[in-house]
Amino acid sequence: MKHFIVFILISFSQQTNAQELFVMTEPASNMPAGAIGVRTLNSFMYEKDGTLNYHIMPEIMWGITAKWMIHVQSFHSNRTTGGLKTEGGSLYAKYRFYSNDDMHKHFRMALYGRYSKNRADIHQDEIETMGHNTGYEGGLVATKLVNKVAISSSLSFEKALNNMPNYKFPTTQSNNATNYTLSVGKLMYPKNYTSLKQTNINLMCEFLGQRLNANGKSNLDIVPSLQFIIRSQARIDFAYRKQLYSTMTRTAPNGFMVKFEYTFFNVTK
């Protein structure tokens, strides 16, 4: 325990290149082995009636080995009346199976999966196991880094099950979907490094798409974001999610997001 506290105090750090630490998607790179990260995603989404709802998703991440990592996450929101309520949680795992690295660049690929439980009412066509649906998702992500630019793309299959306690998934809706993402990040500052204490600024843009396999309904969102990396330790992201088009019902696709993250280094062997 003493060691744990000491490590927390003196040594947090992060592993993946900041340019690929995207707000909405995970890159193919993992955290360092033995590191534990904590983060929260705070979303302020506009409902159709103009009201703003708040979602908070705290997450703990663990780099088991250099190739394997897991995340445990919980979902809370004030979408229904009565203040902030816990709606569910999820378990996520990622395995980096390919890595081709060279000076100032890499190409990596990883497989990932998520299983989520949720007790919210099912109120839209869109399937989202991160915070809305009980279900699972499995996919492949590839990430290319060249100097100051990172490009990452993923393809996944997502299936919704019945939500707890007895919100059945509507038989009239498609219960499975294909998701695709494209994320680009660029290190804007500094031009040249002088120390680990310099603040890094990354500019990012992500595209998130979903197609419901049973009925062909689809959507596409754009998420521009600005990221600050402080003392090579902490991370703060500011993002805005905007729907580009949608042929499916979605209750609150647009809104602002703020994400905080720390990684506690060398916590486990």
Next chain:
Amino acid sequence: MKKIIFAIAFLIASVITNAQITKVEIMATGLTCSMCSNAINKQLKTIAEVEKVDIDLNKNLFVVTLKADNKLTPKTFKDKVEKAGFFIGSMVLSVNFANQNVEDNKQIDNYIFIDTKAQTLNGLAKVKVLDKGYVTSKEYKKLAKTFVKYQTYAKGDEGIFHLKAI
């Protein structure tokens, strides 16, 4: 016979004890940002025999100064960099030699000098580790062709290191 083998083993061991790694210069691949450098930095600092780590963030160069009388091999550093999620692009060791005769394809304990002219190394000298995992994957492909005559090189035994005096 046993005595002779023991004597030879002792001699080899003492030769290596005389050749002490004092500094390791590691160029890491697969990263550009300072956070990743920090991840490697923190991993390297978990090695008890490490005195300090100096970093050139623009080159991803880590200069690791070691404490005296360490028995570390290059593999310790490779494992740490890979635990951080990255790879080694080049590794140069500063070794304190005591009148060590080296020649091409000569093995001294776990180290084999290759692509090296016969010479006597005395005092601080730099040697480059040429094995798989200690050079970029592209460079290794080239070296594997060039060094086909060294049978131990292609074997890729993780406990044997191929060095070139530079």
